[in-house]
Amino acid sequence: APSGPLNGRHVLITSGPTHESIDPVRYIANRSSGKQGHAIAAAARRAGAQVTLVSGPVNLPDPVGVAVHHVETAREMLAAVEAALPADATIFAAAVADWRAATAADEKMKKNGGAIPALSLVENPDILATVSRLSNHRPRLVVGFAAETENVIAHAQAKRLRKGCDWIVANDVSRHSGIEGGVMGGDENAVHLITADDVEHWPKASKSEVAERLVARVAAALGPLETT
Ligand code: C5P
Numbered sequence: 001a002p003s004g005p006l007n008g009r010h011v012l013i014t015s016g017p018t019h020e021s022i023d024p025v026r027y028i029a030n031r032s033s034g035k036q037g038h039a040i041a042a043a044a045r046r047a048g049a050q051v052t053l054v055s056g057p058v059n060l061p062d063p064v065g066v067a068v069h070h071v072e073t074a075r076e077m078l079a080a081v082e083a084a085l086p087a088d089a090t091i092f093a094a095a096v097a098d099w100r101a102a103t104a105a106d107e108k109m110k111k112n113g114g115a116i117p118a119l120s121l122v123e124n125p126d127i128l129a130t131v132s133r134l135s136n137h138r139p140r141l142v143v144g145f146a147a148e149t150e151n152v153i154a155h156a157q158a159k160r161l162r163k164g165c166d167w168i169v170a171n172d173v174s175r176h177s178g179i180e181g182g183v184m185g186g187d188e189n190a191v192h193l194i195t196a197d198d199v200e201h202w203p204k205a206s207k208s209e210v211a212e213r214l215v216a217r218v219a220a221a222l223g224p225l226e227t228t
Pocket residue numbers: 014074092093094095096097098124125126127128129143144145146147159
């Protein structure tokens with residue numbers, strides 16, 4: 001690994017959307033591009049960490065020097081995260097589907113005589129909440145993301161407590177966010193870092209600058225490597 005403040009640290013990152021099958025050709029997805037999560041993985045690597053990236057389906061190259069696990073569904077993402085632990089810090093930037101189809105059809109669903117199928121949904125596991133509440137091997141720093149369209153700070157603070165994570169990186173994904181092209185899929189982001197006792201408003205910046213800044217904060221929070 002390059003030499004840097006995260007030498008000797010394992011950083012685990014999730015990125016991208018998940019795809020939840022309805023039948024062999026259809027799925028539920030969302031507009032996440034994976035750009036922010038992948039940028040964090042690349043920045044953590046540049047800072048000297050051993051990096052594991054668990055990525056949903058994205059149109060991005062694997063960051064150089066990073067161990068990448070490609071998954072499709074939320075359940076696969078949770079399994080890959082659990083298999084990659086322990087980690088010193090985890091950053092959950094993926095836009096995990098909250099729900100999946102209760103049963104995925106084995107064959108393509110047919111338009112038979114005009115009857116419209118009902119899609120019944122069940123809840124997916126919450127990876128961030130699961131890892132935040134581990135009693136064994138809980139990472140020292142668990143960071144979640146919150147994409148909100150209104151009351152960004154208040155919702156993100158409530159989310160931090162509900163999920164049990166240490167920090168939330170909150171962003172406004174509404175059309176009024178002032179980000180050209182929108183946050184989802186775009187190259188820029190304006191975020192707020194929510195910690196236990198503070199809210200920091202970071203200026204609008206490229207996703208790679210946001211990644212650098214977040215990784216520097218993670219390195220500072222972990223502190224120097226203790227050698228015994
Ligand atoms: O509740 P919400 O989906 O807005 O929370 C967003 C945060 O939770 C993100 O960090 C996301 O990666 C994480 N999350 C997760 N597993 C889920 C849903 C969200 O890890 N099933």
